[in-house]
Amino acid sequence: xxxxxxxxYDDVEVGSELPGQTFPVHRVNLVxxxxxxxxxxxxxxxxEFARSVDLPSKILHGLWTMAQIARVHGEAAGDPxxxxxxxxxxxxxxxxxxxxxxxSKPRGDGEFDTEAVQDGNKLVRRGKAVLRI
Amino acid sequence: MPLDQSFVGRxxxxxxxxxxxREKIREFAEAIGDANPVYRDPDAARAYGHPDVIAPPTFGxxxxxxxxxxxxxxxxxxxxxxxxxxxxxxxxxxxxIRAGDxxxxxxxxxxxxxxxGNDMITTRGDVTTVDGEPVFTAxxxxxxxxxxxx
Numbered sequence: 001x002x003x004x005x006x007x008x009y010d011d012v013e014v015g016s017e018l019p020g021q022t023f024p025v026h027r028v029n030l031v032x033x034x035x036x037x038x039x040x041x042x043x044x045x046x047x048e049f050a051r052s053v054d055l056p057s058k059i060l061h062g063l064w065t066m067a068q069i070a071r072v073h074g075e076a077a078g079d080p081x082x083x084x085x086x087x088x089x090x091x092x093x094x095x096x097x098x099x100x101x102x103x104s105k106p107r108g109d110g111e112f113d114t115e116a117v118q119d120g121n122k123l124v125r126r127g128k129a130v131l132r133i
Numbered sequence: 134m135p136l137d138q139s140f141v142g143r144x145x146x147x148x149x150x151x152x153x154x155r156e157k158i159r160e161f162a163e164a165i166g167d168a169n170p171v172y173r174d175p176d177a178a179r180a181y182g183h184p185d186v187i188a189p190p191t192f193g194x195x196x197x198x199x200x201x202x203x204x205x206x207x208x209x210x211x212x213x214x215x216x217x218x219x220x221x222x223x224x225x226x227x228x229x230i231r232a233g234d235x236x237x238x239x240x241x242x243x244x245x246x247x248x249x250g251n252d253m254i255t256t257r258g259d260v261t262t263v264d265g266e267p268v269f270t271a272x273x274x275x276x277x278x279x280x281x282x283x
Contacts, residue, residue: 029164036157036164037195043218053215054278062219063194067165070190080169081181083190087223087272 018076018104018112023068025060027096033064060094065116065123072102073112073129084110084130092121104129135281136211136252140204140242147237148200150263155232157195158188165189178231188230194222197258197271200238204256205275212254213280220253221274227267235263243272247281 034040042049043059050058066088074080094100100123104114114127155175162172170177171187178186205212230236237260244255255274261267 023166029166032164036161038199039194041214041217059218063191063222064165066222067167067189067191071165071167074190079181080167080171080189081187081229083226085223085225086190087221089221090219093218 018072018106020101020103021068021072022099022101024099025064025094025096029064030058030060030096033061037061037063039063055093057095060096060123062088062090062094062123065090065094065100068100069102069104069114069116069124069127069129072104073114073131076104076112077131077133082131082133084132086127086129088114088116088124088127090123091125092118092123094118094121094123109133135247136245136254137209138245140207140210140254141245143204143242145200145203145240147239148196148203150235150237151196151199153188153230153232153234153236155186158186158192158230158232161192161195162189165191175232183229183231185232187232190224190226190229192230193224193226193260193269193271196236196238196260197240197273200240200258201256201273203240204242205254210254212252212275213277216277216280217275218278219273220276221255221272223272224269226269228269230268234268236260236268237263244274250279250281252277252281 030044047057098119100118102116104112110131110133112129116124159173238258241257243257246253253276258271260269
């Protein structure tokens with residue numbers, strides 16, 4: 001199974017952090033994600049449009065980052081379907097061509113506090129993942 | 134212009150059935166860069182006890198966001214979609230979505246508020262099979278930046 005060499009939640013003590021995992025994100029990922037998800041908001045696809053509504057450039061779909069958070073926790077559980085619930089707050093604006101790092105801290109009883117950071121900018125804060133264990 | 138508060142508590146009729154396809158799941162898995170075979174190969178999914186290919190946990194956004202457009206695109210609500218970014222998202226998952234599912238969404242407006250000059254709306258999408266089996270619930274908060282007039 002992919003992910004078998006990744007950190008497993010049962011190897012990590014409560015309160016200690018899973019090693020951060022980084023994910024590259026390229027411009028083409030925004031186009032692929034728009035098509036796959038059906039979210040064609042031009043703020044994700046068109047620099048000119050994004051700047052016209054006071055964004056720095058086209059921005060990453062928050063749900064793309066959330067998908068990586070879901071994946072990290074599924075892999076940590078050894079089962080991509082172990083995720084019972086996941087909630088996040090989106091904060092900083094993600095941009096393409098810079099890596100995203102997902103961190104996660106076990107709280108016990110299958111609960112994890114998780115965040116996503118890009119270039120020092122917190123994209124997701126107060127994430128909470130709950131796994132079936 | 135503030136959003137129309139009278140939308141809070143509104144529930145919309147079930148959406149037309151959405152049939153989940155193997156290739157749509159594969160497309161989504163490719164888009165998020167997840168190579169796990171359970172999203173592509175029925176035999177790999179069966180090894181985990183599923184009858185067919187299953188979808189990544191956040192695949193549900195494909196259904197819940199489309200269903201949510203009934204609310205956010207309603208001109209009566211007064212949301213400026215060009216200013217909208219995603220504020221918060223929560224999924225509670227009863228069971229994985231799998232290929233062959235026929236799913237329907239019932240959307241409810243949970244909350245409307247303004248803070249720091251932004252308008253915010255939270256919708257809930259309850260997703261079931263057409264036979265009424267619960268699959269997941271999605272809560273989405275959208276933020277319209279700077280539209281609440283300070």
